[in-house]
Structure formats: structure tokens, C-alpha cells
Amino acid sequence: MNDKMINLTAETVPCHTRPIIIDAEKCVGCLRCVNVCQVDVLLPPPNGEKAPVAAYPGECWYCGACVMACGTGAIKLRHPLMNRARFVER
Amino acid sequence: MNFEWPYKNEFYETEYLECDVLVLGGGLAGCNAAIAAARRGKRVILVEKGATERSGAAGTGFDHWESACTNPCSLVTPKEIAEAYVDEQCGYSNGPAHYIECREGYDRLCDIESFGGKIRDTDDEFAGAAFRDEKTKLLFAYDYKNRFTIRVWGSTFKPALYRELLRLGVRVYDRVEATKLLTVTENGKKRAVGACGMNVRTGKFYVFAAKSTVLAMSRPARIWLFSPDMVGLSEFRPTQSIGSGHAMGYRAGMEFTMMEKSVKGEFSAAGRSFPPYGTGNNHNTWYAATMVDARGVEIPYVDRDGNELKTVLERYMPAPGQKFFLKGGVIDDPKYEYRGPETLPFDELIKRGYELPFYADLSRMPDEERHAIWGLMVGEEGKTKIPIYENYTERGFDPTRHRLQSYGTGWQSASFLPQERQLFGAPGGIWHDWDLKTNIDGVYAAGDQLFASDCAGFACATGYYAGRKASAAADTTDILPVSADEIDEERERLYAPMYSRGGMDWRELNMAIAKAMQNYCGGVKCDALLREGLDLLADFEKNALPEITCKNPHELMRTHEVADILTVSELIMHACMARRSSSVPLCFERTDCGGAVDPECDRRFITVRKENGKIVEGSHPLDVFGDLESEYEKRNADYIESEQKGDYRKNER
Numbered sequence: 179m180n181d182k183m184i185n186l187t188a189e190t191v192p193c194h195t196r197p198i199i200i201d202a203e204k205c206v207g208c209l210r211c212v213n214v215c216q217v218d219v220l221l222p223p224p225n226g227e228k229a230p231v232a233a234y235p236g237e238c239w240y241c242g243a244c245v246m247a248c249g250t251g252a253i254k255l256r257h258p259l260m261n262r263a264r265f266v267e268r
Numbered sequence: 269m270n271f272e273w274p275y276k277n278e279f280y281e282t283e284y285l286e287c288d289v290l291v292l293g294g295g296l297a298g299c300n301a302a303i304a305a306a307r308r309g310k311r312v313i314l315v316e317k318g319a320t321e322r323s324g325a326a327g328t329g330f331d332h333w334e335s336a337c338t339n340p341c342s343l344v345t346p347k348e349i350a351e352a353y354v355d356e357q358c359g360y361s362n363g364p365a366h367y368i369e370c371r372e373g374y375d376r377l378c379d380i381e382s383f384g385g386k387i388r389d390t391d392d393e394f395a396g397a398a399f400r401d402e403k404t405k406l407l408f409a410y411d412y413k414n415r416f417t418i419r420v421w422g423s424t425f426k427p428a429l430y431r432e433l434l435r436l437g438v439r440v441y442d443r444v445e446a447t448k449l450l451t452v453t454e455n456g457k458k459r460a461v462g463a464c465g466m467n468v469r470t471g472k473f474y475v476f477a478a479k480s481t482v483l484a485m486s487r488p489a490r491i492w493l494f495s496p497d498m499v500g501l502s503e504f505r506p507t508q509s510i511g512s513g514h515a516m517g518y519r520a521g522m523e524f525t526m527m528e529k530s531v532k533g534e535f536s537a538a539g540r541s542f543p544p545y546g547t548g549n550n551h552n553t554w555y556a557a558t559m560v561d562a563r564g565v566e567i568p569y570v571d572r573d574g575n576e577l578k579t580v581l582e583r584y585m586p587a588p589g590q591k592f593f594l595k596g597g598v599i600d601d602p603k604y605e606y607r608g609p610e611t612l613p614f615d616e617l618i619k620r621g622y623e624l625p626f627y628a629d630l631s632r633m634p635d636e637e638r639h640a641i642w643g644l645m646v647g648e649e650g651k652t653k654i655p656i657y658e659n660y661t662e663r664g665f666d667p668t669r670h671r672l673q674s675y676g677t678g679w680q681s682a683s684f685l686p687q688e689r690q691l692f693g694a695p696g697g698i699w700h701d702w703d704l705k706t707n708i709d710g711v712y713a714a715g716d717q718l719f720a721s722d723c724a725g726f727a728c729a730t731g732y733y734a735g736r737k738a739s740a741a742a743d744t745t746d747i748l749p750v751s752a753d754e755i756d757e758e759r760e761r762l763y764a765p766m767y768s769r770g771g772m773d774w775r776e777l778n779m780a781i782a783k784a785m786q787n788y789c790g791g792v793k794c795d796a797l798l799r800e801g802l803d804l805l806a807d808f809e810k811n812a813l814p815e816i817t818c819k820n821p822h823e824l825m826r827t828h829e830v831a832d833i834l835t836v837s838e839l840i841m842h843a844c845m846a847r848r849s850s851s852v853p854l855c856f857e858r859t860d861c862g863g864a865v866d867p868e869c870d871r872r873f874i875t876v877r878k879e880n881g882k883i884v885e886g887s888h889p890l891d892v893f894g895d896l897e898s899e900y901e902k903r904n905a906d907y908i909e910s911e912q913k914g915d916y917r918k919n920e921r
Contacts, residue, residue, distance in 0.1 A: 183767070184277065184279045184471070184763075184766050186272075186273035186277050186471075186819065186820045186821070187270065187271075187272065187273055187819045187820065188270070188271055188272070188273045188274070188819065188820055188822075189269060189270045189271070189819070190269045193497045193498060194497050195497075195498060197500075213319060214319050214321055214322050215318070215319065215322075216317075216318025216319050216322055216323040216324075216327055216506055216508065217318065217500060217506060217507045217508060218318070218443070218468065218469070218822055218825075219500075221274050222274045223274075224271040224272060224274065225271075231269065231271075233822075234822070236496075236497055236498055236499050236500065237499045237500045237507045237826075238500045238507075239500035239501065239505075239506050239507045239651070240500065240501070240537075240543065240651055240655045241322070241327055241328045241506070241650070241651050241654075241655075242328050242651065242653050242654025242655055242658075243322040243327060243328050245654045245658075246322075246328060246423070246653065246654065247322075255654050255655055255659075256655075256659065257537070257543055257546075257655050257659065258498065258501075261501075261537055261542055261543050261546070262659075262663070263542055263546055263547040263548070263660075263672060263673055263675070264672075264673040265627075265660075265665050265670040265671060265672045265673060266627070266670060266671050266673070267669060267670060267671075268564070268629060268631055268669060268670060268671050
């Protein structure tokens with residue numbers, strides 16, 4: 179076996195929720211979020227684009243580190259719809 | 269979307285590194301271990317699968333620090349609280365580790381403050397509050413009289429620890445998974461000489477040679493509970509914290525105890541429960557929130573004798589004649605002796621006509637109590653700052669106007685099935701001695717890898733302690749040669765799924781393991797079922813694992829994790845086989861023991877380890893660690909003499 183035989187590819191592995199939504203207009207491409215995510219949910223973008231790719235959204239554990247690291251407020255983190263607890267006026 | 273892998277291809281590149289103390293895991297425990305060793309002048313390498321700046325269960329925060337018995341306001345001693353924890357768990361607890369937490373935890377808080385973490389109310393946000401000490405500006409939770417649980421701004425901690433690691437010259441290897449302990453046999457006894465690892469972005473292979481090693485890689489998860497769609501919500505802890513440290517220890521012959529203990533699920537936001545701390549409740553972070561029923565009628569708090577409490581402040585006070593009460597992550601329904609104020613039991617509330625649904629109504633609490641729960645606690649607790657505090661605020665939640673619904677009957681926010689289990693509530697882990705040394709020479713353990721671990725203070729205190737004992741061990745040995753054959757074998761094991769053409773996704777095997785564990789090691793155990801289960805796991809290892817195919821190092825990391833989950837499942841089944849009767853404190857129920865529950869002969873720590881492919885069982889009496897205070901002091905005179913007085917902090921700042 180040698181390294182010539184290993185060809186690395188990636189693809190976004192979709193899941194049925196959207197934990198991380200990145201606003202491409204606000205993103206400055208600093209990759210702070212990519213490098214702070216302990217789960218490695220995000221990948222640097224291909225083809226010279228700025229905004230990272232949420233390649234493995236199903237693996238997100240909803241810690242919020244990416245949002246806390248983002249300097250431009252470009253990232254939204256949302257729990258799945260089923261996980262939004264109800265509140266009422268008192 | 270398909271695209272080229274964005275990181276370098278470094279498969280078959282190998283880097284050899286040497287150090288005095290090797291720390292595996294960069295959460296709270298690992299960071300503190302590395303700092304202790306670096307302060308002692310050791311060359312330290314820290315290996316972390318994620319990004320140390322925010323890695324670990326407490327990466328983005330935690331809100332309270334338990335058992336800080338040596339803080340200047342505390343009215344309890346480390347001995348009192350550590351012994352109470354052990355007694356509360358009927359002896360099935362980790363006396364040395366809890367004592368270390370109680371005795372040294374506050375030292376670690378002061379360290380972290382000196383690194384830039386926030387541990388006191390310097391902005392006077394809570395001036396005048398009943399839970400604040402005006403002189404030190406420390407804030408307390410739970411028992412306001414005895415003041416040994418401290419409310420902290422935990423979201424500031426990990427970045428502060430990370431900066432300190434770099435300042436001390438610790439070599440931090442982020443994005444590297446530790447996969448194998450390297451050992452040699454000396455005079456018939458195993459000793460560790462280092463570890464292997466792989467970069468999870470590039471595939472680069474690492475060999476770390478070390479004089480001593482600290483294992484601080486969290487506890488297993490995704491054993492019974494797994495969602496292939498929302499993997500990261502399957503359990504409470506980070507996606508990648510699934511017990512790789514346990515798996516590598518077990519493969520190397522490490523001894524484990526209490527691994528037969530698992531509890532009915534409490535947290536799985538992919539399934540039955542809500543995100544932790546994201547629903548109305550009155551436990552843990554939300555203690556002691558005002559609760560109301562559907563009609564808006566307030567639910568009474570009572571003391572341990574059933575006396576109704578009239579004021580909010582009384583909810584934070586011990587009962588008449590009680591010195592202190594215990595609360596926290598592990599303490600759910602404590603014995604009478606340690607029980608604090610609590611709302612009436614659910615069944616009693618229904619009997620008295622209280623109507624579902626219940627809500628937490630913080631608007632009825634004094635301003636500073638409301639702001640402490642919603643703002644400080646929910647806001648600083650792990651995984652709450654953004655997905656709970658910020659998101660709920662955006663959705664319009666205002667705790668002065670709204671009630672937040674409560675689900676289920678307690679803080680778990682859901683009722684799970686008996687076979688949906690988790691390692692939670694002080695589960696099993698690595699067996700160790702008073703130095704936190706494992707049965708393998710040169711290897712120390714800390715944090716959630718220890719048996720009966722609980723919270724952030726436990727992780728930091730045991731991490732630091734293991735770091736200093738590992739440093740002392742490093743003084744007595746040299747770096748030993750590592751076996752080339754062992755390294756080659758591990759590299760081949762790690763890379764194999766890159767060549768597999770089987771086409772199986774790693775999630776398929778994780779699903780199969782979870783189902784097997786629910787079926788063969790679920791709510792009730794018996795030997796016949798366990799044997800079938802072990803047979804099935806062996807089949808998975810032989811026939812399913814080699815079918816998994818990976819396209820890049822990230823998928824490869826997840827595949828290694830599933831292989832570890834398989835190993836840990838095997839360990840759990842063997843631990844269940846080794847305990848021959850049911851046990852209430854261990855939440856362990858057997859159907860084939862003639863109804864025996866906690867018989868005297870089985871009230872012991874039962875241990876299992878693997879030697880030359882065979883399971884070796886052992887046992888220790890529950891009081892094997894002796895008197896906690898005197899045994900600790902015997903072994904830590906140097907620490908008490910110098911460091912406990914803050915020597916390192918004084919010298920450095």
C-alpha cells in the first residue's frame with residue numbers, strides 16, 4: 179500500500195436539519211469557525227469562495243463555538259424545529 | 269455537493285515526537301494536566317482531536333463549579349463533602365478523585381482566573397444578592413449558607429486555558445486523534461512508552477514517545493443511543509467524545525470498574541428529550557426556579573421533612589438540624605441526610621390537583637435570582653450561550669413576561685425506555701490508585717475517564733493532580749524505544765478503511781451496535797443474553813467493520829470512533845457478566861440471579877481487563893482507598909506546603 183493509491187474526495191453529507199446557516203454576504207472568509215469547531219462540521223470552501231461549507235451538519239452538537247468565533251455575525255445556529263421549547267405569556 | 273478534499277494528503281507521512289509527559293485529550297482535564305506538568309519544567313505534548321481552544325464537553329462554557337470547599341466563604345470541609353458524595357452513592361463512588369476535587373478545586377479556579385477566566389462578579393452585576401459575598405464577589409449556587417458551589421462565567425475558561433498552554437510552551441497537536449497506547453513489558457509488568465495518533469484532516473500518522481502519559485479523553489457515548497441523522501444530538505457530550513480513551517486503554521490491558529452501571533436515558537435531543545437546560549425545570553442550572561402549573565398556581569417547595577417553604581431564599585438553605593445539602597449534576601434524588609429543598613414529587617402534585625403542563629416562571633422570582641438563572645447560568649452553561657440563551661431571546665422569550673414550558677417530570681425533559689441507556693450519573697471508568705495511576709505503569713487518568721466522575725471542577729482538579737503525578741513519574745524513567753512492528757500494525761489498522769470496497773457507511777455499524785446493546789444489554793441483564801450479544805459484537809468486528817469505506821480522513825476518524833464504540837460495548841458486556849447480582853446503586857438489574865439484590869458478597873468494586881485475549885475479573889472492597897483526608901495528605905505534602913498557597917501563581921504573575 180502507498181499514498182499514490184489514496185485519492186481524497188469530499189461531499190456534503192446532508193441531514194434533515196440545518197443547524198448552521200452562513201450568510202455569504204457577511205462572511206469575510208477568515209475560517210475562524212472552521213478552525214474552532216471541535217467536531218469539524220465545516221470545511222474550507224472550494225473554488226475560491228469565501229463562506230465555509232457545512233459539510234457534516236448532522237454531526238453538529240450545537241455548542242455555538244462557531245457563532246462565538248465569528249467576527250461579522252455571519253453564522254446562525256438553530257436547533258431542529260422539534261427542539262424549540264414552548265413559552266407562553268404569564 | 270462533491271468537491272476535492274480541502275486539506276493536504278499526508279497519508280503515510282509519519283512524524284516521531286518525544287516528550288516527558290504526553291497528555292491525550294484537550295478538554296478541561298487534559299489542559300490542567302498539561303499545565304501542571306509544564307509548570308514542573310517538563311516537556312509536554314497535548315494531543316486533541318478537535319480544537320483545544322473550545323474542545324471538550326465544557327468547550328463553550330459551564331455555569332457552576334461544585335465542591336469548591338476551600339474557597340474563603342465555604343463553611344464545609346473537603347472531608348465532609350467528599351465523604352458525603354461517597355456515602356450518597358452507597359460507596360460506589362470515587363473517594364480519592366472527589367477528595368481531590370473538594371481539596372484542590374478552588375486552587376484550579378484561582379489558576380484559571382489568573383489566566384483570564386472570569387470567576388467572580390467584578391462588574392457588580394449582582395451586588396446585594398443573597399448568593400453573593402460582597403468581599404470576594406464570589407457568587408454561589410445551591411446551598412447559600414455553606415457556599416461551596418460557585419457560579420462562574422465558564423465560557424471564558426477554555427480560551428484562557430489554551431492561551432496558558434501556549435504561554436508555557438506546551439506543544440499542542442490539534443486535529444490529531446490518539447488511537448493506541450504503546451506499551452512494553454518490563455519484569456512481567458506492562459508500562460506505557462507513548463501513543464500513536466492520526467491527523468483527522470490530513471491522514472498523517474504520529475508516534476509520540478513519552479516517559480509518562482495522562483489519559484483525559486472523556487467517557488463513552490453512542491452505545492445505546494444513536495441517530496444517524498442527528499449524530500451530534502445523540503447524546504449529551506461532544507460528537508467525537510465517544511470513549512476512544514477507554515477503548516485504547518482496554519486494548520492495552522487497562523483495568524476498568526463499574527462499567528456495568530448505566531442509567532435509563534436522560535439526554536438525547538435527537539430523540540425524546542429537549543436540549544439540556546432549554547426547557548422549564550427546577551434542577552441543576554435551573555435550581556431553584558419557581559414552577560407553576562397550567563393554571564398559574566405556584567408549585568410548593570418543601571424541605572426534606574415535607575415542610576412547605578414560604579420564601580425563595582429558603583429554597584437555598586439546609587433544613588433545620590441539617591448541616592448542608594448536596595445538589596448538582598450527579599445528585600438527583602439524594603438520601604434523606606443530604607436532601608435539599610425540592611418541589612413536591614410529581615405523583616403527589618397530580619394527586620393534589622395540579623394541572624399539566626407545568627412551567628418555570630422566573631418572573632415571580634427576585635430580580636437577581638431570575639437574572640442569575642436566565643443570563644448567567646443559562647448563558648454560561650455548556651451549549652446554552654447561543655442555542656438557548658441567544659436563540660430564545662431572538663424568538664422573543666422574556667423571563668419577566670413569559671413562562672417556559674416543562675416537559676416530562678423532571679430536568680431530563682423526557683421519559684426514555686428502559687433499554688435506552690447512557691453512561692451518565694457518575695458511571696464507570698478506569699480503575700486507579702491514589703496517584704490516579706492506572707494498572708499500566710506510566711499511565712495516569714483524569715476527568716471523565718475516571719470512574720464515578722461528575723463535573724468541571726472534578727475534571728480540572730483530577731487533571732492537574734494526574735499531571736503532577738505523571739511529572740514525578742517522568743523523573744524516574746527514560747524514554748524507551750517503541751516497537752516498529754506495533755507501530756506498523758496500528759498504521760495499517762487505521763488506514764484500512766481507505767482501501768475497503770465494501771461500501772458500508774460508518775453510521776450503519778453504529779446503528780447496529782446501538783440496537784444490539786438495547787437488545788442484549790438493555791434494562792435487564794442475564795448471562796444468556798449477554799453471551800449472545802458478545803457473539804454479535806464479535807461478528808460485527810470480523811465481518812462488518814472491514815466493510816466500511818471512507819473517502820477522506822474525516823470519515824476515517826468517524827470509522828475509528830465506531831470501532832472504539834464496538835470495543836467499549838464489549839467491555840460493558842463483560843463488566844455486566846462479571847457482576848452476578850442486581851444492584852440498586854449501580855442501576856443494574858439481573859433476571860438470572862435468583863432475585864439477589866446487593867448481597868454483602870457483591871458489595872465491591874468489580875473490575876475487568878483483557879489479557880492475551882482473555883477477560884480477567886478482579887474486585888476491591890468499597891473502602892479500599894482508606895480515610896480520604898489522611899491518605900491524601902500522606903501523598904501530597906509538597907503540594908500542601910507550597911502550591912496550595914499559590915506559589916506558581918505568585919511566581920508567574
